[in-house]
Amino acid sequence: MKQPKSGGGWPAIRYTLSKSREAGGLLKMWRALRSKNACKTCALGMGGQQGGMVNEEGRFPEVCKKSLQAMTADMQGAIPPTFWKTYSVAQLAKFTPRELESSGRLVTPLRLAPGATHYQPIDWTEALDRVVKKLKTTSANDTFWYFSGRSSNEAGFLLQLFARIYGTNHVNNCSYYCHQASGVGLTSTIGTGTATLLLEDVEHADLIFVIGGNPASNHPRLMTTLMKVRQRGGKVIVINPVVETGLVNFRVPSNLRSLFFGTEIATTYIQPHIGGDLALLTGIAKRLDEIDAYDKSFLDSHCDGSQNWLEQLRTVAWNDILSKSGVDQAQINSIAEIYAQAKNVVFSWTMGITHHEHGVQNVQAIANLALMRGMVGRPNAGLLPIRGHSNVQGIGSVGVTPQLKDAIFQRLEQHFNINLPTTPGLDTLGCIEACHDNKMQFGFCLGGNLFGSNPDSKFAEAALSKLSTLVFLNTTLNTGHTRGLGKETLLLPVLARDEEPESTTQESMFNYLRLSDGGPQRLAGPKSELEIIGSIAEGVLGQNGPLDWMSLRHTSTLRTAIAKVIPGYESIAEIGQTKKEFQISGRTFHQPQFATKTGRARLHTHELPPLRGGTDELRLMTVRSEGQFNTVVYEEQDLYRGQQHRNVILLHPDDIHRLGLKPDAKVTVKSCAGELPDIVVRNFSQIRAGNALMYYPEANVLVPRSIDAQSRTPAFKGTLISISK
Numbered sequence: 001m002k003q004p005k006s007g008g009g010w011p012a013i014r015y016t017l018s019k020s021r022e023a024g025g026l027l028k029m030w031r032a033l034r035s036k037n038a039c040k041t042c043a044l045g046m047g048g049q050q051g052g053m054v055n056e057e058g059r060f061p062e063v064c065k066k067s068l069q070a071m072t073a074d075m076q077g078a079i080p081p082t083f084w085k086t087y088s089v090a091q092l093a094k095f096t097p098r099e100l101e102s103s104g105r106l107v108t109p110l111r112l113a114p115g116a117t118h119y120q121p122i123d124w125t126e127a128l129d130r131v132v133k134k135l136k137t138t139s140a141n142d143t144f145w146y147f148s149g150r151s152s153n154e155a156g157f158l159l160q161l162f163a164r165i166y167g168t169n170h171v172n173n174c175s176y177y178c179h180q181a182s183g184v185g186l187t188s189t190i191g192t193g194t195a196t197l198l199l200e201d202v203e204h205a206d207l208i209f210v211i212g213g214n215p216a217s218n219h220p221r222l223m224t225t226l227m228k229v230r231q232r233g234g235k236v237i238v239i240n241p242v243v244e245t246g247l248v249n250f251r252v253p254s255n256l257r258s259l260f261f262g263t264e265i266a267t268t269y270i271q272p273h274i275g276g277d278l279a280l281l282t283g284i285a286k287r288l289d290e291i292d293a294y295d296k297s298f299l300d301s302h303c304d305g306s307q308n309w310l311e312q313l314r315t316v317a318w319n320d321i322l323s324k325s326g327v328d329q330a331q332i333n334s335i336a337e338i339y340a341q342a343k344n345v346v347f348s349w350t351m352g353i354t355h356h357e358h359g360v361q362n363v364q365a366i367a368n369l370a371l372m373r374g375m376v377g378r379p380n381a382g383l384l385p386i387r388g389h390s391n392v393q394g395i396g397s398v399g400v401t402p403q404l405k406d407a408i409f410q411r412l413e414q415h416f417n418i419n420l421p422t423t424p425g426l427d428t429l430g431c432i433e434a435c436h437d438n439k440m441q442f443g444f445c446l447g448g449n450l451f452g453s454n455p456d457s458k459f460a461e462a463a464l465s466k467l468s469t470l471v472f473l474n475t476t477l478n479t480g481h482t483r484g485l486g487k488e489t490l491l492l493p494v495l496a497r498d499e500e501p502e503s504t505t506q507e508s509m510f511n512y513l514r515l516s517d518g519g520p521q522r523l524a525g526p527k528s529e530l531e532i533i534g535s536i537a538e539g540v541l542g543q544n545g546p547l548d549w550m551s552l553r554h555t556s557t558l559r560t561a562i563a564k565v566i567p568g569y570e571s572i573a574e575i576g577q578t579k580k581e582f583q584i585s586g587r588t589f590h591q592p593q594f595a596t597k598t599g600r601a602r603l604h605t606h607e608l609p610p611l612r613g614g615t616d617e618l619r620l621m622t623v624r625s626e627g628q629f630n631t632v633v634y635e636e637q638d639l640y641r642g643q644q645h646r647n648v649i650l651l652h653p654d655d656i657h658r659l660g661l662k663p664d665a666k667v668t669v670k671s672c673a674g675e676l677p678d679i680v681v682r683n684f685s686q687i688r689a690g691n692a693l694m695y696y697p698e699a700n701v702l703v704p705r706s707i708d709a710q711s712r713t714p715a716f717k718g719t720l721i722s723i724s725k
């Protein structure tokens with residue numbers, strides 16, 4: 001397969017047309033995309049009350065392939081009842097993620113009875129009764145509650161509230177495998193865990209750092225912003241061990257000039273080794289200090305710990321920085337100079353930063369570099385973790401975390417006049433490990449694919465199989481429904497966001513609260529997440545308990561509570577009537593007054609971690625292709641990296657030669673966690689030699705359960721592998 005020279009463009013438009021045909025015509029798709037619902041894919045935040053395909057600047061049309069794919073998936077027909085008789089679970093386990101997803105929408109509750117070979121359709125009364133009975137006879141701390149980031153704030157809030165009143169804090173979400181290191185790192189620095197700026201600020205920057213992310217494929221609409229920055233003469237520095245095609249040149253479909261001629265994106269492209277960022281960021285800061293290009297008065301007036309930090313910078317040896325980052329002195333000096341000359345600088349980052357054992361330190365190092373020139377706490381500059389799922393940030397805001405923030409804990413108790421448990425709650429990996437230790441009986445997954453997203457697939461499968469009951473609320477089938485199942489498994493079909501009977505809300509990565517109107521139910525059978533959660537809560541805790549679960553399942557009641565309980569969310573109470581979307585307060589820093597106790601930001605010092613890997617071992621990153629959304633694979637090919645299928649390992653030609661391998665030959669890839677046979681070696685000169693690339697989720701067989709000590713984010717990008725013929 002030939003690799004394109006730019007991302008986006010005509011293939012994206014052709015794709016739109018073909019997906020529209022699948023969904024029953026262009027008009028039908030157009031209506032679906034223009035409905036007043038926040039976009040379902042990434043957290044950039046599109047749609048809401050201005051109608052779909054409109055960004056926070058009110059710009060239209062903003063559309064990406066991923067929203068089309070997600071929309072087409074939701075617009076599929078129902079999985080026919082014969083399907084469940086035809087295929088056993090063992091057969092379904094052989095389906096590819098793509099085959100599972102395109103089997104159709106889940107429309108009936110399903111049960112896999114203990115020892116059974118097939119899922120069996122059951123009615124809603126039986127399904128909910130079974131969940132309720134099981135919960136009534138299980139001790140609360142033997143249950144866990146996992147949330148993906150697609151569900152609404154209202155559903156997230158209600159389910160965590162129920163789980164806690166039921167008696168456990170084992171409540172967590174997919175962020176623990178994603179941006180948790182950003183949340184922890186930012187909070188340790190500025191006192192809050194999300195972006196410090198608005199979309200508008202990014203568009204007015206004259207320098208943007210894009211570190212460890214591939215927005216051309218994963219946040220395509222950010223490309224419009226990068227294009228605008230470039231067109232206004234601004235610069236973009238990309239830091240990534242892989243030269244990603246779309247970050248070099250991108251054809252923004254909504255801009256004619258860009259569509260025809262392409263827009264150059266990166267002005268500077270730096271390729272460190274995987275895991276080399278901390279050393280590189282430290283090096284850039286050291287150079288700024290050497291050329292005296294930092295803002296001493298900002299550090300003195302608004303930051304703590306800067307003296308210590310500067311002293312440490314001065315003692316780190318350049319040799320250490322160069323060898324551990326894999327970047328040479330000239331390049332580091334050049335980035336420092338570009339940064340020194342820029343006036344408004346935005347630092348953005350994604351999974352290449354967080355998916356490491358030093359993920360939090362990476363984030364702190366980015367913040368250090370920004371603070372060093374006073375780039376946080378003013379307009380047109382700041383820190384931007386580019387978030388994943390469309391509502392992953394909201395789910396976290398409304399309390400879907402093992403430990404509630406003190407303010408939320410107190411206000412929840414007060415508002416509902418209840419006592420909440422104070423027992424420790426486990427995060428996502430903690431729950432999987434507890435399953436493996438036989439400490440869990442019951443698991444409840446609101447969306448997502450817990451099995452598929454886990455490191456160490458073999459371990460995750462064994463762990464989840466020990467559960468006595470596992471309950472899923474999903475729209476479509478995924479690998480988590482065929483492997484790693486509980487002794488009894490229940491699959492409950494839910495409505496998608498744009499089919500909800502009542503309006504719901506989502507939070508974008510710019511801390512903007514969006515309202516989705518919902519819409520007509522496409523297929524008979526699925527229920528709204530709120531109705532399911534409400535019924536279960538009522539069944540388990542009874543009408544005589546402290547809360548009226550019947551009324552709580554309405555989004556208006558929930559929003560009244562959220563407004564009282566969640567800091568910054570005060571304006572959510574009236575949003576159902578006023579339809580006024582809003583900026584969540586206390587998150588955007590246009591003044592150097594931070595959310596820490598002292599109001600000052602804190603700089604952190606770090607030891608540089610050794611560069612891992614030796615002559616026979618390569619560093620492996622596990623990443624997304626252009627044709628997937630997390631564990632849901634829509635297309636086998638990776639258009640941008642020129643790969644026909646996913647069963648590959650991408651290696652630099654020097655490594656192929658050095659290791660005595662042949663392009664397109666089959667090899668076995670091994671790590672300390674497992675091995676994958678029959679992987680095809682692909683010649684990929686765009687990756688920095690010494691490093692390798694494979695696709696997630698398949699490669700999770702190889703990823704060990706190594707985590708960042710501070711945030712417990714798994715090191716999905718830091719696996720050491722060896723390759724044998």
Ligand SMILES: Nc1nc2c(c(=O)[nH]1)N[C@H]1C(S)=C(S)[C@@H](COP(=O)(O)OP(=O)(O)OC[C@H]3O[C@@H](n4cnc5c(=O)[nH]c(N)nc54)[C@H](O)[C@@H]3O)O[C@H]1N2
Nearest residue numbers: 212213214218274275350351352388389623624628629630
């Ligand atoms: N199309 C599509 N869009 C998505 C998703 C999807 O699956 N498909 N998923 C959504 C979710 S939940 C998330 S979290 C985001 C993920 O968005 P990304 O973080 O962009 O996704 P990854 O594929 O994990 O890519 C990581 C990038 O980091 C680079 N990288 C790997 N290791 C390192 C390193 O050590 N240092 C540096 N500097 N770079 C490194 C890789 O080369 C790759 O370009 O996307 C969201 N949007």
Ligand SMILES: Nc1nc2c(c(=O)[nH]1)N[C@H]1C(S)=C(S)[C@@H](COP(=O)(O)OP(=O)(O)OC[C@H]3O[C@@H](n4cnc5c(=O)[nH]c(N)nc54)[C@H](O)[C@@H]3O)O[C@H]1N2
Nearest residue numbers: 148174178447448449453474475476478622630631696716
């Ligand atoms: N090796 C490796 N592993 C990784 C990563 C990596 O880069 N490398 N990335 C990690 C990251 S960043 C993340 S975020 C996790 C992703 O982890 P998850 O969020 O758990 O996984 P997804 O694949 O996004 O979940 C997809 C499923 O969500 C369901 N769904 C879709 N819409 C809705 C809805 O509206 N409601 C409900 N209830 N269900 C819905 C569909 O049934 C679909 O099958 O994986 C992590 N795992």
Ligand SMILES: [Mo]
Nearest residue numbers: 178179388389
């Ligand atoms: Mo993510």
